[in-house]
Amino acid sequence: MAEPATATQAAAPVVALLKDELDIVIPTIRNLDFLEMWRPFFQPYHLIIVQDGDPSKTIKVPEGFDYELYNRNDINRILGPKASCISFKDSACRCFGYMVSKKKYIFTIDDDCFVAKDPSGKAINALEQHIKNLLSSSTPFFFNTLYDPFREGADFVRGYPFSLREGVPTAASHGLWLNIPDYDAPTQLVKPLERNTRYVDAVLTIPKGTLFPMCGMNLAFNRELIGPAMYFGLMGDGQPIGRYDDMWAGWCTKVICDHLGLGVKTGLPYIFHSKASNPFVNLRKEYKGIYWQEEIIPFFQQAVLPKDCTTVQKCYIELAKQVKEKLSKVDPYFDKLADAMVTWIEAWDELNPTGPVPNGKAA
Amino acid sequence: RTLRAGKLTERVLKLFIATGKDEVFSLIQALNIQVTVTPVLPTRALRPDLTSFMNEWRTIFSRFHLIIVKDPDLKEELKIPEGFNLDVYKKPDIDRVVGTSTSTIFSGYSCRYFGYLVSRKKYIISVDDDCYPVKDNKGILVDAVAQHITNLTTPATPFFFNTLYDPFTEGADFVRGYPFSLRSGVQCALSCGLWLNLADYDAPTQALKPEERNSRYVDAVLTVPARTLMPISGINIAFNREVIGPALLPSLRLGGEGKFRWETMEDIWSGMCVKVVCDHLGLGVKTGMPYVWRNDRGDAIASLRKEWEGVKLMEEVVPFFQSVRLSREATTTEDCVAEVANVVKEQLGSKDPMFARAAKAMVDWVKLWKSVGSSTSSPGA
Numbered sequence: 001m002a003e004p005a006t007a008t009q010a011a012a013p014v015v016a017l018l019k020d021e022l023d024i025v026i027p028t029i030r031n032l033d034f035l036e037m038w039r040p041f042f043q044p045y046h047l048i049i050v051q052d053g054d055p056s057k058t059i060k061v062p063e064g065f066d067y068e069l070y071n072r073n074d075i076n077r078i079l080g081p082k083a084s085c086i087s088f089k090d091s092a093c094r095c096f097g098y099m100v101s102k103k104k105y106i107f108t109i110d111d112d113c114f115v116a117k118d119p120s121g122k123a124i125n126a127l128e129q130h131i132k133n134l135l136s137s138s139t140p141f142f143f144n145t146l147y148d149p150f151r152e153g154a155d156f157v158r159g160y161p162f163s164l165r166e167g168v169p170t171a172a173s174h175g176l177w178l179n180i181p182d183y184d185a186p187t188q189l190v191k192p193l194e195r196n197t198r199y200v201d202a203v204l205t206i207p208k209g210t211l212f213p214m215c216g217m218n219l220a221f222n223r224e225l226i227g228p229a230m231y232f233g234l235m236g237d238g239q240p241i242g243r244y245d246d247m248w249a250g251w252c253t254k255v256i257c258d259h260l261g262l263g264v265k266t267g268l269p270y271i272f273h274s275k276a277s278n279p280f281v282n283l284r285k286e287y288k289g290i291y292w293q294e295e296i297i298p299f300f301q302q303a304v305l306p307k308d309c310t311t312v313q314k315c316y317i318e319l320a321k322q323v324k325e326k327l328s329k330v331d332p333y334f335d336k337l338a339d340a341m342v343t344w345i346e347a348w349d350e351l352n353p354t355g356p357v358p359n360g361k362a363a
Numbered sequence: 364r365t366l367r368a369g370k371l372t373e374r375v376l377k378l379f380i381a382t383g384k385d386e387v388f389s390l391i392q393a394l395n396i397q398v399t400v401t402p403v404l405p406t407r408a409l410r411p412d413l414t415s416f417m418n419e420w421r422t423i424f425s426r427f428h429l430i431i432v433k434d435p436d437l438k439e440e441l442k443i444p445e446g447f448n449l450d451v452y453k454k455p456d457i458d459r460v461v462g463t464s465t466s467t468i469f470s471g472y473s474c475r476y477f478g479y480l481v482s483r484k485k486y487i488i489s490v491d492d493d494c495y496p497v498k499d500n501k502g503i504l505v506d507a508v509a510q511h512i513t514n515l516t517t518p519a520t521p522f523f524f525n526t527l528y529d530p531f532t533e534g535a536d537f538v539r540g541y542p543f544s545l546r547s548g549v550q551c552a553l554s555c556g557l558w559l560n561l562a563d564y565d566a567p568t569q570a571l572k573p574e575e576r577n578s579r580y581v582d583a584v585l586t587v588p589a590r591t592l593m594p595i596s597g598i599n600i601a602f603n604r605e606v607i608g609p610a611l612l613p614s615l616r617l618g619g620e621g622k623f624r625w626e627t628m629e630d631i632w633s634g635m636c637v638k639v640v641c642d643h644l645g646l647g648v649k650t651g652m653p654y655v656w657r658n659d660r661g662d663a664i665a666s667l668r669k670e671w672e673g674v675k676l677m678e679e680v681v682p683f684f685q686s687v688r689l690s691r692e693a694t695t696t697e698d699c700v701a702e703v704a705n706v707v708k709e710q711l712g713s714k715d716p717m718f719a720r721a722a723k724a725m726v727d728w729v730k731l732w733k734s735v736g737s738s739t740s741s742p743g744a
Contacts, residue, residue: 142681143593145650146562153579158565159594159631161677184539198534200583207591212524213540247540266526297542
């Protein structure tokens with residue numbers, strides 16, 4: 001029943017918010033035709049394209065977009081030996097885009113995600129909604145039953161303490177998907193025809209102390225507040241696991257956000273996810289993850305970061321240490337991953353020498 | 364289809380059953396329409412004339428047993444339309460069941476707790492009498508009772524957040540990355556509904572935004588994560604009485620407690636207790652649909668002129684409940700409530716006599732529940 005929007009031109013914003021402060025990071029292996037549909041919403045922004053797979057292939061970028069493109073050769077050249085932390089043959093390579101960006105905000109989207117329509121039929125400017133989410137506060141310490149109190153037409157309900165009504169800075173905005181939902185392989189196999197047609201008109205803060213599965217298909221974040229935590233792990237070629245890149249980044253990010261007093265929102269905006277990946281291929285990639293997550297989740301739920309971890313990098317290095325200590329026994333992969341996490345931070349700091357302000361407070 | 368049109372009455376149901384068709388049986392089972400397990404609706408009567416309220420809800424309420432509890436402070440006679448299966452409890456009945464000294468705890472909005480006390484059914488649905496049924500985004504009348512029942516009879520998922528909200532609803536499921544060991548969920552003990560039109564805002568917010576009306580119908584039910592607290596409004600809730608009954612209690616009474624919702628905190632306090640108890644016992648609390656339409660009432664600014672303790676109170680209450688940890692020995696709801704009462708007395712009692720009174724009221728409530736809540740009772744003539 002859900003269809004992508006076609007009349008996006010009509011819905012183009014008059015003012016492109018944050019157009020000089022936000023980069024759009026897109027991993028791709030095939031082509032970027034989908035950008036045509038997003039053109040009215042994306043054209044004012046700078047794109048960072050991370051080309052995965054065969055670097056000798058030329059990815060054609062539609063005319064009129066301002067972009068920089070990196071393939072595997074570029075990644076190797078720029079990072080040298082540290083390039084080992086960036087996945088190959090997996091969309092996890094997108095986090096290289098986060099690292100090389102010089103902007104304050106990142107929006108990342110998959111190349112099979114199109115513009116969705118809201119229930120009134122209007123094209124949804126997903127980027128605009130993400131920006132609204134990021135620019136308004138989060139409320140992780142107490143749940144508001146009317147969802148995001150900063151949205152128009154809503155507020156804090158009776159009983160919500162006034163001292164908590166200012167909220168905290170929002171570090172990440174997690175959007176959702178109409179049409180093909182983000183299911184794992186077993187669920188896809190059982191319900192191959194299920195489509196998400198439910199438009200839930202809400203944005204909400206995920207409470208402190210609660211973990212969630214973060215999907216990288218439609219995600220935005222404040223790079224200055226949380227960038228270094230958005231490492232998408234070791235996936236794809238030569239790795240025993242795939243399709244857990246965004247999950248891993250999400251768990252690390254949430255633990256660090258909870259520690260630093262930052263917020264993570266989920267809900268709107270919706271995009272239209274058009275391509276259902278092959279569930280058998282997915283099953284092979286996810287197989288180990290499905291077992292491992294039973295250990296990984298309790299690990300993250302119990303992770304405690306010491307008080308002197310006041311920057312994202314410090315938190316992340318500490319997490320890497322704990323991964324090595326506690327998860328290596330699950331599989332030697334985690335030992336490698338912990339090392340890669342440290343390499344990532346080293347690479348991040350090298351490419352971003354001034355670094356974000358400690359304590360997650362925006363400069 | 365008949366159900367959606369609000370036309371399913373017991374008579375029609377029996378006709379369907381008489382057809383003997385298999386699909387009809389499985390449909391009835393799936394929808395959990397059982398004549399034996401019917402919810403009870405204690406409706407707090409603060410205004411004497413319930414005619415329009417009951418008529419608006421008739422198609423939805425008429426197949427259930429209703430309990431109407433009249434605020435003991437209300438002097439006028441109740442006007443209740445015909446055609447419902449109900450019990451009405453007034454001051455003399457309340458006095459008879461709990462004694463005249465105890466019956467004062469049931470004044471104002473707290474009269475609903477008397478209904479919870481005397482009900483003998485498994486599920487309770489509680490709706491304020493200024494709320495009416497709504498139509499959803501497709502224009503279909505929302506059966507708030509059925510939605511609450513669905514919420515209570517499907518599992519809750521408090522240990523990990525599902526980004527597609529309730530995974531047990533049709534058309535949704537657990538997303539990638541959701542641990543399989545957590546997918547069976549836990550029993551849902553409480554279902555908190557929402558309100559269109561006049562949302563449950565406090566007096567300062569309403570005074571600041573007198574024109575604001577909630578017109579956003581959010582098509583979702585979600586589990587409130589474990590250890591996350593929230594303001595549980597008493598306007599539109601449902602719960603499993605067998606599992607969590609004693610934890611919904613009248614105990615906190617504001618000095619200036621009045622007859623408008625924004626002049627009370629009793630439900631917020633009660634809700635904190637319930638959530639802490641549910642978290643400890645591994646039970647779930649859901650929030651979201653169903654919506655009810657809440658009518659405009661009263662003047663929020665007039666309420667502001669009273670000294671507004673409720674606002675100041677929450678600054679103490681929230682951090683307190685966030686820090687409460689119950690012992691491993693507390694394995695029943697009654698034990699949990701007693702322990703919470705103890706901690707309230709120890710940690711908050713000295714800060715304000717209101718808390719000391721609340722703690723005592725909680726202990727008394729558990730005793731009352733044990734003596735009255737478990738035995739049979741019937742209303743007076």
